[in-house]
Amino acid sequence: MEAIDTKHPARRPTDGMLALARAIAEGQSRAEACVSEVPASVYTEPGYFAREKAAIYERMPQILCPSALLPEPGMAVPHDATGRPLLITRDGEGKAHVFLNVCRHRGTRLVEGGEAVCQKRLVCPYHAWTYSVDGRLLALPRPDTFPGLDKDTMGLIELPSRETGGLIWFCPREGADFSDAERLGEDFDALGMGEHVLFRRKTHEVAANWKLIMDAFLESYHVTRLHAQTIGPFFKDGVTSGDMVGPHARSAVGRLEEMEGVDLTDMAALRRVVTFAYQLIPGALIIPSPDYVNVMVMMPQAHDRTLVEDFMLIPEPPATDKARDHWERSWALLDGGVFANEDFRAAELGQQGLSTGAVPSLTLGTLEGGIRRFHETVEEALRAVN
Structure with missing residues (x-):
């Protein structure tokens, strides 16, 4: 979908964002050395969910x-x-x-x-x-x-x-450490999120564990397959890089556009060739498209039920019918098409299958290492309060 030009000044990516983009440009895509597993019980056991709520959602910013x-x-x-x-x-x-x-x-x-x-x-x-x-x-x-x-x-x-960084964080406990939020805020300031305006907001009820929703945004193995009819054709298959900001994951996925000759220090140019994604603990996702940003906040209600509030942020209020039509189509593509009909649907289907007990553990290939690291982070948070 063609981006609409905005009047905002050029921005420069942070050093962390630039390092991930250069890794993709130099062919240093992230991949695990071997296959790993995640127990199915972490998605299906109410007791495990109760521990997560107490250790993560009741304690962390x-x-x-x-x-x-x-x-x-x-x-x-x-x-x-x-x-x-x-x-x-x-x-x-x-x-x-x-x-x-x-x-x-x-x-x-x-x-x-x-x-x-x-x-x-x-x-x-x-x-x-x-x-x-x-x-x-x-x-x-x-x-x-x-x-x-x-x-x-x-x-x-x-x-x-x-x-x-254009986001409001809170913590249920006194003495909260917001330093990781401040570090992430530097990236979000580089994306201009603090000056963006809200175009649409919708809450989805997803019949799945919150981590199954997170999993979909922690690997690129599915992108050209699950999203074959929507955004898949815009991306390279499995070309990704990533790092951590405290307990939070930051990743970048290569788009089909040629990166050679692109000034990666220009944020607008960078976003045309690389899509960043932020997977935050507890469950939140920041997905910057070339000219807008989706913020998704996960609020688990039970081990198999999650509310996901999706906010679409755009650089400025639509000034013309053409601009409004562009943003409406972008909203329909991601919120209704990619997220609701594909990512959330896949999470629900996964919950249904795992609940049968037929699959005792999930098998993760070399392109799905982000999921393993995410679950290790969850386990570390659980051990910290035991």
């Missing part, structure tokens, strides 16, 4: 949404899919916060629904206690009936969070 979901000061959006009622806000100074969506008076939910709203004041629907989007308790009716109440101690409960 994780992405909630792109910054573009709250583009202006004085905005708020509820978020429930992590298993706790959250409220993401952007205060009057432009700073992002993550609070529990709970009034400090009687525990009532403050903001209903799931859409972003312009709401500089958050008013409890029960007794009208009123908070600012920075979490402060501003006012309450009949303050005389609460003698001795110190409003300064009754603000919303805030959770650790960080906004970097």
Whole structure:
């Protein structure tokens, strides 16, 4: 699909991105030396899933949404899919916060629904206690009936969070280390994600373990086969490189375009010949196409059920019908065609097959080493809390 020119200045890839691209250009594609295996039980056992939730999703920094979901000061959006009622806000100074969506008076939910709203004041629907989007308790009716109440101690409960690289991260635990998020943010800044705008957002319910969804984005063996009718013809077969940023995987896949003579230090030129992908722990995926970015956040609900929220970010709001049509076709291609009908469908079919017990372990070929490394990272996180 032909890219639409944008007015944004040229950007330079980070050294890490450039190293992966040069490895592909020099024919240094990543491949494992031998076949390996992953036990099927890590996808099918509810007990294993419970351990993952406690060790990973309840302890590690994780992405909630792109910054573009709250583009202006004085905005708020509820978020429930992590298993706790959250409220993401952007205060009057432009700073992002993550609070529990709970009034400090009687525990009532403050903001209903799931859409972003312009709401500089958050008013409890029960007794009208009123908070600012920075979490402060501003006012309450009949303050005389609460003698001795110190409003300064009754603000919303805030959770650790960080906004970097056009993404909002949070952690359920105090003392969170967001240094890896900051390092990844350098790549995402190079992609211009902090200046992108939100074009579409959709939540998919996938009847599969969250790791089966991640697996599809950790190897290129399937690209020209599963995606034969969509994006497969744009890519070379199994030409890939990758590295790690802390526990997170960063990979690059070679496209069919010729790399010789391309200035790889020019981000726009680089994205025409190499597609990067970021597979983050806990489950999140960043997929930059040549002229837009998909952010997918995985929120496991059970060992065999995962919510995946897909956000499509574009460089600027569509100014013409032609531009809007281009982005609509891009959205339909990836969200509906590639992700929903191919990657998510493959994960569901895999869950169905593994649940029979017929395959005790998954066999990984030399082009699927990213899956093995991902599962090793999960195991390391589980051992760290035992």
